[in-house]
Amino acid sequence: MVNCAVKNWQGEDVGQASLDFKVAKEENAAHIVHRALVRQLNNARQGTSSTKTRAEVRGGGRKPWRQKGTGRARAGSIRSPLWKGGGVIFGPKPKEYNLKMNRKERRLALRTAFQSRNEDLIVVKNFAQEFTAPKTKELVNAMSRWGVATGEKVLLVLAEMTDNVYLSARNVASVKTVPADGLNIFDILNAGKIVVTDEALAKIQEVYND
Structure with missing residues (x-):
């Protein structure tokens, strides 16, 4: 189990969230994550x-x-x-070029990769209500308050994709927005920081912890 501080829109710590996944054993973790990554990249080839x-x-x-x-x-x-x-x-x-991998192995690899990024994980309170219209500048400023460096690759994970948040993040080349039930191994490993809302974190554990 990993405990993470939860930040609000202003970047202040307002609580704690726990990340509790069934992950691969340490001696097998790198191998299974590598297999899942190679599978995803190969399956993307035309x-x-x-x-x-x-x-x-x-x-x-x-x-x-x-x-x-x-x-x-x-x-x-x-x-x-x-x-x-x-x-x-x-x-x-x-x-x-497609490679096969059992569903349980894929899920195990994704959970292992996600938990391995706990030091780069930023949990924030759901901030969808802060956007009454798309505002890229406000989102960039908020990320700076959360501890994201300028130009750093960010994976923004939301429980539900809302238009205003999606449109605000779309104009930032270094930010990729995904729903909680649409995670993939490449995005998790490729991001410099992973920003996830508290609701999305709960949904991730509900969807993938089987």
């Missing part, structure tokens, strides 16, 4: 790169010159891979 072999390139059906007597090297097609405009030898073809 695998649509493709090249044409000499059989697929248009043209080259006629022998360019006779076999003997010309003094030149023998050639059977102008679409040989040795020629400009010819086919490609062993080039890429469309393929699937």
Whole structure:
């Protein structure tokens, strides 16, 4: 169990929140988190790169010159891979990069990764009511009060995605906003700081602690 201070909109400590996850054993933690990260990155690949072999390139059906007597090297097609405009030898073809991982393992990896970031975790009271309209500057100032450095990568986790908060964060290149039930291993590991509302933290433990 990890205890975290809860901050209000002004950046003052107003309470405590606990983070209690079933995580992987220390000797297996790095391995399972690495597998989950590789799986996510591989599954994001489209695998649509493709090249044409000499059989697929248009043209080259006629022998360019006779076999003997010309003094030149023998050639059977102008679409040989040795020629400009010819086919490609062993080039890429469309393929699937998807890797499989059991759901329980994926959940375990995500919980382990999330709890490992406890030193970079900032828990704040739900602040949706502070935004009656999208205000990027107000959100940036609030993050500064919470201890986020300027330009630092931030993962903002909300219990519910509200338009005003989402639109306020969208204009900041270093901030990514996700719902509590939409966490993924890459975003958790890639962020410099993880800002999560108290309601989102409770929802994360409810959704992923199984």
